[in-house]
Amino acid sequence: MMKKILPVLALITMTLVGCKDDEPGTPRTSGSVLVDLTNVVGSVNLDETGATWYTNASGESFSVTRLKYYLSNFELIRNDEVKYKLENGYFLVDESNQASTVLELPDVPAGQYDKIRFLIGVDSARNVSGAQTGALDPANGMFWTWSTGYIFYKLEGKSPASANVDSTFNYHIAGFRESNNTNSLRWVELSFNGSTLTVDGDREAEVHIFADHLRFFDGPPNQMTITGNYNVMTPGPRAQEFADNYAQLFRFDHLHNSAH
Amino acid sequence: MSLRLVTNLSSVRCAILLLVLVVSFSACTDENQTDNQPDLSIRFEVPAGFPPPVYGFQNNPLTQEGFELGRALFYDPILSRDSTISCGSCHQQFVAFAHSEHRFSHGIDDLIGNRNSPGLFNLAWHPEFMWDGGVNHLEVQPLAPITNPIEMDETIQQVNLKLQRSATYPNRFLKAFGTDSITTQLVMRAMTQFMGAMVSADSRYDRYRSGMVSFDDSENRGLQLFRSHCENCHSEPLLSDFTYRNNGLSTQFNADPGRVSITQLPGDSGKFKVPSLRNVVLTPPYMHDGRFNDLEAVLNHYSQGILQSSTLDTTLPAGGMQLSTQEKADIIAFLSTLTDNTFIRDRRFSEAP
Numbered sequence: 242m243m244k245k246i247l248p249v250l251a252l253i254t255m256t257l258v259g260c261k262d263d264e265p266g267t268p269r270t271s272g273s274v275l276v277d278l279t280n281v282v283g284s285v286n287l288d289e290t291g292a293t294w295y296t297n298a299s300g301e302s303f304s305v306t307r308l309k310y311y312l313s314n315f316e317l318i319r320n321d322e323v324k325y326k327l328e329n330g331y332f333l334v335d336e337s338n339q340a341s342t343v344l345e346l347p348d349v350p351a352g353q354y355d356k357i358r359f360l361i362g363v364d365s366a367r368n369v370s371g372a373q374t375g376a377l378d379p380a381n382g383m384f385w386t387w388s389t390g391y392i393f394y395k396l397e398g399k400s401p402a403s404a405n406v407d408s409t410f411n412y413h414i415a416g417f418r419e420s421n422n423t424n425s426l427r428w429v430e431l432s433f434n435g436s437t438l439t440v441d442g443d444r445e446a447e448v449h450i451f452a453d454h455l456r457f458f459d460g461p462p463n464q465m466t467i468t469g470n471y472n473v474m475t476p477g478p479r480a481q482e483f484a485d486n487y488a489q490l491f492r493f494d495h496l497h498n499s500a501h
Numbered sequence: 502m503s504l505r506l507v508t509n510l511s512s513v514r515c516a517i518l519l520l521v522l523v524v525s526f527s528a529c530t531d532e533n534q535t536d537n538q539p540d541l542s543i544r545f546e547v548p549a550g551f552p553p554p555v556y557g558f559q560n561n562p563l564t565q566e567g568f569e570l571g572r573a574l575f576y577d578p579i580l581s582r583d584s585t586i587s588c589g590s591c592h593q594q595f596v597a598f599a600h601s602e603h604r605f606s607h608g609i610d611d612l613i614g615n616r617n618s619p620g621l622f623n624l625a626w627h628p629e630f631m632w633d634g635g636v637n638h639l640e641v642q643p644l645a646p647i648t649n650p651i652e653m654d655e656t657i658q659q660v661n662l663k664l665q666r667s668a669t670y671p672n673r674f675l676k677a678f679g680t681d682s683i684t685t686q687l688v689m690r691a692m693t694q695f696m697g698a699m700v701s702a703d704s705r706y707d708r709y710r711s712g713m714v715s716f717d718d719s720e721n722r723g724l725q726l727f728r729s730h731c732e733n734c735h736s737e738p739l740l741s742d743f744t745y746r747n748n749g750l751s752t753q754f755n756a757d758p759g760r761v762s763i764t765q766l767p768g769d770s771g772k773f774k775v776p777s778l779r780n781v782v783l784t785p786p787y788m789h790d791g792r793f794n795d796l797e798a799v800l801n802h803y804s805q806g807i808l809q810s811s812t813l814d815t816t817l818p819a820g821g822m823q824l825s826t827q828e829k830a831d832i833i834a835f836l837s838t839l840t841d842n843t844f845i846r847d848r849r850f851s852e853a854p
Binding site: 368369370371372373374378379380382384386387388389390418420421422423475476477 | 560561631635636637638639640641644645647648649656657658661684685686689690693762763764765766
């Protein structure tokens with residue numbers, strides 16, 4: 242008799258535990274947070290085909306043919322305390338691959354968060370660690386072989402303001418060394434504007450961020466022209482001015498945080 | 502039990518004795534025997550007196566398969582855009598992997614480079630690479646010549662693709678790394694196993710240091726002169742301190758600004774990496790631009806040709822070292838002891854071992 246009851250009891254217990262686990266409102270220990278990025282120029286979505294013409298604050302028209310950038314070292318913050326830090330998480334956002342514009346932050350502890358923080362670029366430690374793979378594979382075209390290091394932000398396109406024979410402009414902004422203004426790493430911290438992101442492993446948890454690349458030229462803080470600056474492909478003072486601008490590209494838009 | 506141990510020990514002794522005999526015999530008869538099977542297995546050992554290496558293979562364990570795959574890649578022109586140039590084209594073993602009789606090497610389409618191809622050995626001890634130190638890690642060093650438009654002019658994606666499509670490489674990667682899915686990281690790690698294992702530490706100078714040989718009078722005088730005039734930068738035992746210095750070749754550096762192009766620090770203008778002097782007799786011409794054809798010309802420069810500029814190395818005497826003819830001859834006698842014939846004949850590093 243007992244022999245027959247025991248497995249049934251075990252089955253019931255397992256089922257109950259299973260149910261409990263899926264029950265809404267019962268927190269799991271962790272879940273994923275998605276960061277959904279929308280690249281825009283001013284008020285319109287960025288068009289990477291080169292067919293759309295934009296105008297910067299200096300009155301220069303330009304089109305975009307390539308946009309790629311690295312984001313890394315994601316943190317989630319609650320009451321100014323870092324509650325989550327993603328080590329070894331490097332994301333290459335490539336406008337030509339829309340899947341790359343949704344970043345997954347794994348194993349976020351259940352809890353509530355009111356800010357997100359991340360680094361534009363690849364931290365200096367990883368820049369001096371030899372041959373990497375995945376998002377950091379040098380074959381992804383975001384790596385300088387002549388002066389080891391990752392390109393953090395690449396924007397290419399065309400403009401009549403460029404003196405290159407094909408009217409292209411080439412911005413490859415990078416540099417991780419502290420020496421002589423060559424550090425183009427920039428931290429970005431975005432508040433959720435009073436909202437709270439709840440992670441309980443059950444509900445969706447998505448942070449929607451807009452990146453306005455018009456600010457790469459217009460700032461603040463620096464109003465940069467394409468004239469005279471159409472190729473920036475070495476670390477240094479000009480790259481710094483653009484880096485100070487790309488630190489201001491990102492703005493929090495909204496959360497998706499409803500229960501399933 | 503103890504009897505068996507004694508027996509085992511004595512058989513070990515016999516084996517050692519036999520081995521010594523075999524080695525002695527083969528040493529006597531080795532010269533012209535090609536069917537002899539030498540030990541081609543690869544090991545990485547820190548030579549006596551060397552500091553700990555910068556590259557220790559911790560994340561890239563050295564294996565025979567990985568090393569041999571790296572060697573195949575080093576000598577394979579598949580790494581260049583039109584399959585004409587390999588690493589071995591400009592790094593030849595008989596001159597310690599420098600480029601014999603070339604001030605500048607010629608890359609793809611016979612394009613001429615702008616810096617002298619350096620010898621390759623003891624790379625595991627270098628903190629940075631290239632004359633300007635632009636490459637900060639041995640594992641990413643090969644990417645620089647591969648992608649340089651006047652050297653091999655190939656893209657990294659294309660290298661990976663060509664290797665993946667080849668008849669032999671996927672299987673070799675499988676044996677070396679347990680996967681036949683070829684990535685940049687694995688290509689670089691294989692090459693690093695080959696390059697990093699190229700240790701040169703069996704010159705007469707090394708044997709002198711370990712007490713196996715003695716120097717003659719001229720070599721001894723040369724060593725003393727070297728230690729008072731050159732050792733400051735060409736530190737023993739690696740014969741370089743791997744810093745960047747302006748050694749007074751020029752007064753302006755527009756043609757090649759050197760280290761400053763990497764650091765953007767004006768104080769680095771005209772500075773280049775101090776090369777190791779190991780195997781130096783084998784590797785003319787000299788300096789980053791190969792301007793001197795022989796060691797006499799180099800010593801004449803340090804003796805009387807140093808040019809003043811704002812970044813000139815402060816340890817160089819302003820009026821030059823003022824060396825006598827005899828002193829120069831003695832220094833060259835010492836520099837000649839730095840040639841490592843074992844290294845340049847080591848079949849493990851040869852294109853066809």
